Amino acid sequence: IDTTVEEVAGNRVKIKIDIVEGKRAKIRQINIVGNETFKEDEILEAFELKTPNLLSFYKQDDRYSRESLQGDLEKLRSFYMDRGYANFDVESTQVAIAPEKDDIFITVNVNEGEVHRIKEVKLAGTFVVPEGLLKRYLLVQPGDTFSRKVITATQELLQNRLGEDGFAFAKVDPVPTPIGDPANKELSLTFFVDPGNRVYVRHIAFNGVTKINDEVLRREMRQLEGGWLSNTALNRSKQRLERLPYIKKVDSETKPVAGSADLVDITYEIEEGPSAQLGGGVGYSESQSFILSGNYADANFLGTGRRVSIDLNSGRYSKVYGISVTEPYLTPDNIGLSTHLTYRDQTQFVSASSDFSSETIGGGFDIGIPISENQGMRFGLSYQRSSLLTTTSGSARQSVDWVRNNGDPSRRCINVLREEIVCDTAATALEFHGTEYDALEFNVSWNFDSRNRSLFANRGQRHSFGLAYALPGISDVEYYVASYEFIKFVPLFGRFTLQLGADIAYGMDIGDTTALPPYRQFYAGGPETVRGYRESRLGPKDDFGRPFGGNLKVASRAEVLIPLPQKFETSARLSWFYDMGNVFSTGDRYDFRGRSFQPVDYKFEYDKLKHSTGLAVQWLAPLGVFRFSYAIPLNAYKGDFNTYPDEIEKFQFSVGQAF
Numbered sequence: 001i002d003t004t005v006e007e008v009a010g011n012r013v014k015i016k017i018d019i020v021e022g023k024r025a026k027i028r029q030i031n032i033v034g035n036e037t038f039k040e041d042e043i044l045e046a047f048e049l050k051t052p053n054l055l056s057f058y059k060q061d062d063r064y065s066r067e068s069l070q071g072d073l074e075k076l077r078s079f080y081m082d083r084g085y086a087n088f089d090v091e092s093t094q095v096a097i098a099p100e101k102d103d104i105f106i107t108v109n110v111n112e113g114e115v116h117r118i119k120e121v122k123l124a125g126t127f128v129v130p131e132g133l134l135k136r137y138l139l140v141q142p143g144d145t146f147s148r149k150v151i152t153a154t155q156e157l158l159q160n161r162l163g164e165d166g167f168a169f170a171k172v173d174p175v176p177t178p179i180g181d182p183a184n185k186e187l188s189l190t191f192f193v194d195p196g197n198r199v200y201v202r203h204i205a206f207n208g209v210t211k212i213n214d215e216v217l218r219r220e221m222r223q224l225e226g227g228w229l230s231n232t233a234l235n236r237s238k239q240r241l242e243r244l245p246y247i248k249k250v251d252s253e254t255k256p257v258a259g260s261a262d263l264v265d266i267t268y269e270i271e272e273g274p275s276a277q278l279g280g281g282v283g284y285s286e287s288q289s290f291i292l293s294g295n296y297a298d299a300n301f302l303g304t305g306r307r308v309s310i311d312l313n314s315g316r317y318s319k320v321y322g323i324s325v326t327e328p329y330l331t332p333d334n335i336g337l338s339t340h341l342t343y344r345d346q347t348q349f350v351s352a353s354s355d356f357s358s359e360t361i362g363g364g365f366d367i368g369i370p371i372s373e374n375q376g377m378r379f380g381l382s383y384q385r386s387s388l389l390t391t392t393s394g395s396a397r398q399s400v401d402w403v404r405n406n407g408d409p410s411r412r413c414i415n416v417l418r419e420e421i422v423c424d425t426a427a428t429a430l431e432f433h434g435t436e437y438d439a440l441e442f443n444v445s446w447n448f449d450s451r452n453r454s455l456f457a458n459r460g461q462r463h464s465f466g467l468a469y470a471l472p473g474i475s476d477v478e479y480y481v482a483s484y485e486f487i488k489f490v491p492l493f494g495r496f497t498l499q500l501g502a503d504i505a506y507g508m509d510i511g512d513t514t515a516l517p518p519y520r521q522f523y524a525g526g527p528e529t530v531r532g533y534r535e536s537r538l539g540p541k542d543d544f545g546r547p548f549g550g551n552l553k554v555a556s557r558a559e560v561l562i563p564l565p566q567k568f569e570t571s572a573r574l575s576w577f578y579d580m581g582n583v584f585s586t587g588d589r590y591d592f593r594g595r596s597f598q599p600v601d602y603k604f605e606y607d608k609l610k611h612s613t614g615l616a617v618q619w620l621a622p623l624g625v626f627r628f629s630y631a632i633p634l635n636a637y638k639g640d641f642n643t644y645p646d647e648i649e650k651f652q653f654s655v656g657q658a659f
Helices: 040-044 066-081 131-137 148-164 214-218 231-242 397-405
Strands: 002-008 012-018 026-033 089-097 103-111 117-125 171-178 186-194 200-207 247-256 263-272 276-285 289-298 307-315 318-327 336-346 357-370 375-391 408-414 430-449 460-470 479-491 497-509 552-562 572-584 610-621 624-633 651-656
Touching: 026 040, 066 089, 066 103, 066 148, 117 131, 131 148, 148 171, 148 186, 148 231, 200 214, 231 247, 231 263, 336 375, 357 430, 375 397, 397 408, 397 430, 572 624
Parallel strands: 026 103, 117 186, 200 263
Antiparallel strands: 002 012, 089 103, 171 186, 247 263, 276 289, 289 307, 307 318, 318 336, 336 357, 357 375, 375 430, 408 430, 430 460, 460 479, 479 497, 497 552, 552 572, 572 610, 610 624, 624 651
């Protein structure tokens, strides 16, 4: 560094500083002196500072920093003290630089001490929470090896428990003291409890909110103004806000009120996400081919938290027009109400299936009743009037048989000139079999949801059990459908998370109904069940080799969520997955034939479950959630003289609504 001072007019000077940076110095060596029990490489593995390595150009971990060194020394203390070395000490630290100023050498002198054990654990101080209750939170037990990590965790548990009762600034200090013969290396550990004053909440404020009514946010609060400050209620309030689909991120801050030792204000910093989707145009779906669509969905209609959805979809195989409205807080007690009205005109249930025309108009409602903070039940009724039509030439034989024997069946015939004629004559070119019926379904479901977010969650779990029952005496066809869905997030290491999921559904006819209606059958294969197999192509097939569906669906998946930069964690996801599943036909309700018209058995067998593995990407876009996957089927069946082969499709994509 060279400095030059130059005088200028007006009794002033100009100072010039020339800096030659030179070559950046790198850490050439880190030495631990005094370690006898553990190898140096094992100790240095947790350090942030490293000697030059292949990733140093990216991580820049070979550059010396005083703050990083202090952090590494703390990691060194934790390394020993978590393994019982209660009197471990860092005696000195030297940092030396080479004469050429391009290499740095770090030396740390340590005194390992000896391993200690805990002989007794005690609580002392002021007990505003019964001592017996606090003892349940002691992770440290007599006979355990000393561990600062376990002691710190116990300290936090005790403070959190005191915080539940409003003692938000409680202090718990662990004090280990030698006991008995020093040669035994035994300690007495005492946790001194100072609860301090009970703290109350004066005001709760929300910042960053422009599109959400204040009432919508306050009804999610479990921490109330005027009540004592509870860390459990505070965290639960934050979680409930984050689970609203139109909120992207929530941070909370607790500020003491000036001049008062027992009052605080709580501020929630909220980052709003998109709440509405408005779209239209031409789309493509593997199951419905090309689609002309127009839709509007708003999870926060006019800022009220009410969900309104309108669908106008016209595809090659189906036309669907519907409207639904959900009021999550019909009453202040969180009793919700959902209503819907739908019209469907389907030529096929999926694009790959055989001809089957259905026209349905229906509507219904259900009421949601909370049971606890994380679980609730829904009860509802749905009515539909359906008209089904099949042909003997293009429809599955199983569908024709069902239509002939259920509801109010009818039969029509035409000749080659498309003129309607009397059936069973030589001029008959095509037979139509149709039926009409009414069905009133009673629906009940139980849900448990502890996920931290409704979209792109990475903590918690969700269980959902549902039952739909066509009421006898009122419905012309009688059946029931039961379903169970499960998802759980398990932390692995670092920011990696394991996501486990299952989807099981079963349906069966009741009374005089001959089989589960074809439109109630389940399909498998594709992005929603088993990736790597063509959408809806797994399971039972009709005489044309086209998917017919089954009355039993079994699907599960395991995914390792790969960490992305935190700014993308609420809008994108990358994962490695393993899928397993299929659909089956049980109960001998349908007769299935293969390529040589010999019987084929589609009953459940574990060996018939299909497996696949691969990579998946999800991205939240203004039009919805885009899902891409590349999968490798692991046990695709190649077929034989009678059984149809599995149809595979390694790359798949789909687009779904975000809320």
